[in-house]
Amino acid sequence: MKKKRKISIKDISKELGISTTTISFIINNKAKNRISKEVIEKVEDYIEKVGYKPNTTAQTLRTGKSKTIVFMAEDISDPFFSAIAKEMEEIAFENGYKIIYCSTENKKERALELLDLFKDRQVDAFIITPPEGFKDEMEKLIRENKQAVMVFDRYYDDFEHNYVVLDNLASSTRATRYLLDNGFQNVGFVGLKSDISPTLERLQGYQQVMAENGQKDRSVLIPFDEVKTLTGRKKIYDFIKRNPQIDSLLFATNSLAISGLKTLKEMSLKIPEDVSVLTFDDRDLFELYSPPISVISQPVSQLANELIKGTLNLLESDFKESSKFRKVLKGQLIERISSSRVSENNSI
Structure with missing residues (x-):
């Protein structure tokens, strides 16, 4: 069977009696204020009728744009990052862009390999959650200024860059103060042992409120690669054993909270009767858990919208200094049974 010949811009030009330049402008969304509405509609209707697909390789060479954005997350399987990715994909698609996803697993070497791979493929922009120790590379x-670069979920203090982040310090401050206001005296903090900004600020917010209220800092920091392991759970177990007076726990990430919940179950500690629980980052599991877990929820839709809007702004402005894009968004405290104060008659 003879393969059907692919339709070209020249074929469309010949059929409609319209120049290839005009058709190219319409296909590449550059027809506004240049070409009449009637001609645009005529070409678009014909393209839809014949099922014309532009040659993406030739289009990239001609325009210098691949219409692709790379989202380099810490872990794309994490519900928080996957939810962000899904929402960004919808917005990007509406604006004529596709998104490629990948995970660094918080490893510097892996992030460098991925950067080299995608720079060679002429992607237009990077949205990156940088791993630890990646400041110089960022x-x-x-x-280099060859692609638009947006930093997500964390930021750096000592050089200019674009970013979209949660207000981690204010969120942690609010979470700790909420537990103290609920009557808990001995709030423990389970965080990540890391130099990235959200980790540092969540610990700082906790320590700041505890100090202001004359309370002792009771915190433990778990290395990133141990969070989901038995070693990480053992450290949480030992921390609770060393601090039996702890009456509430604030977890700095949803992964830490899951390890913590497993540990509390192994220790036969009831929530909230024996210990109250509050964590960062909501996920379905926390709402369905018995009892449901209180969270500081990140505004996923707003974060995704700001990331794509900011990235497209950078692309349109050719990443000029005046186009710097920085957004710091507020988290939402969602109160559930896990952070309730149990009265002396054992009712919640």
Whole structure:
């Protein structure tokens, strides 16, 4: 069977009696204020009728744009990052862009390999959740100025860059103060042992409120690669054993909270009767858990919208200094049974 020949811009030009330049402008969304509405509609209707698909390789060479954005997350399987990715995909698609997803697993070497791979493929922009110890590499990537770069979920203090983040300090401060206001005296904090900004700020917010209220800092920090392991759970177990007076726990990430919930179950500690629980980042599991777990929820839809809006702004402005895009968004405290104060008659 003879393969059907692919339709070209020249074929469309010949059929409609319209120049290839005009058709190219319409296909590449550059027809506004240049070409009449009637001609645009005529070409678009014909393209839809014949099922014309532009040659993406030739289009990239001609325009210098691949219409692709890379989202380099810490872990794309994490419900928080996957929810962000899904919402960004919808917005990007509406604006003519596709998104490629990948995970660094918080490893510097892996992030460098992925950057080299995608820079060779001429992607237009990067949205990156940088791993630990990646500041110099991020600064170099931004300085090269060949792609738009948006940093997500964390940021750096000592060089200019674009970012969209949660207000982690204010969120942690609010969460700790909420537990103290609920009558809990001995709030424990389970965080990540890391130098990334959200980790540092969540610990800082906890310590700040505890100090202001004359309370002792009771915290433990777990290395990233141990969070989901038996070693990480053992550290949480030992921490609780060393601090039997702890009456509430604030977890800095949803992964830490899951390890913590498993540990509390192994220790036969009831929530909230024996210990109250509050964590960062909502997920279905926390709402369905018995009892439901209180959270500081990140505004997923707003974060995704700001990330894509900011990235598209950078692309349209050719990443000029004046186009710097920085957004710090507020978290939402969602109160559930896990953070309730149990009265002396054992009713919640």
